[in-house]
Amino acid sequence: MRIDVVSIFPEYLAPLELSLIGKARQDGLLEFNVHDLRTFTTDKHRTVDDTPYGGGAGMVMKPEPWAQALESIAGNAEDGAASQGVPAKKPVLIVPSPAGERFNQALAYELAEEEQLVFACGRYEGIDERVIEWAAEHFAVRPISLGDYVLNGGEVAVLAMVEAIGRLLPGVVGNPESLVEESHSDGLLEYPVYTKPSSWRDREVPPVLLSGNHGKIAQWRRHEQYRRTAERRPDLLAEFDAGGLTRADRAAF
Ligand code: 6GU
DSSP, X not given: OEEEEEESOGGXXXXXXXXXXXXXXXXXXXXXXXXXXXXXXOSTTOOOEEOOTTOOSSOEEOHHHXXXXXXXXXXXXXXXXXXXXXXXXXXXXXXXXXXXXXXXXHHHHHHTTOSEEEEEOOOTTOBOHHHHHHHTTTSEEEEEESSSSOOXXXXXXXXXXXXXXXXXXXXXXXXXXXXXXXXXXXXXXXXXXXXXXXXXTTXXXXXXXXXXXXXXXXXXXHHHHHHHHHHHOHHHHHHHHHTOOOHHHHHHX
């Protein structure tokens, strides 16, 4: 997978050099490029924002630097495809925004299938809307939100999305089994986990986990997933119940 990020704060993306995603880059599983939007300006002050038409607080990002940046990235992708004699599939342009579609694990899996993702990090009150319309010529455009709260810019959201997507790429997470049992992979939250010692500060590990009875352990864990989801995320539980329970689940609950 190839990922390009356009931002006026490229240093914000430095953490992606580290850890799992940094390792995936070193191993050649992921190509990752960060572009400074200001390098696509032409005026002396390298201006990226201006006042909003219609008035109101804050500033809006000017369209032309974005068009220059996105054209250069789309051009690279199209040249690459043409040199291999294949028609170019449009890269996905993700526009992080509290006004976007909600990001979740299902969307992370969907985006992990893509050849190229481009993230356009807006700041201030956002990017001139005509950029979003125009970009559809070169990209499959997806405005995406992390949740119902406001961040100052898209950079922190990109860190979260790239980590969620990157760890799903084949070979990035050492043990793929660990992707299967985690929260949200099956619509429920994860069960609680424990390690040694079995007694710690007068608190005991649930005895079933020491029983060696794998059937009972699986049933207990499933029940805990359900209980925890009911308590913390009743919204998820409603969706899960609508999907229909398996026979093993009816036994566990
Ligand atoms: Cl993706 N971007 C910004 N700027 N704010 C957000 C967000 C994204 N998701 C929630 N708040």
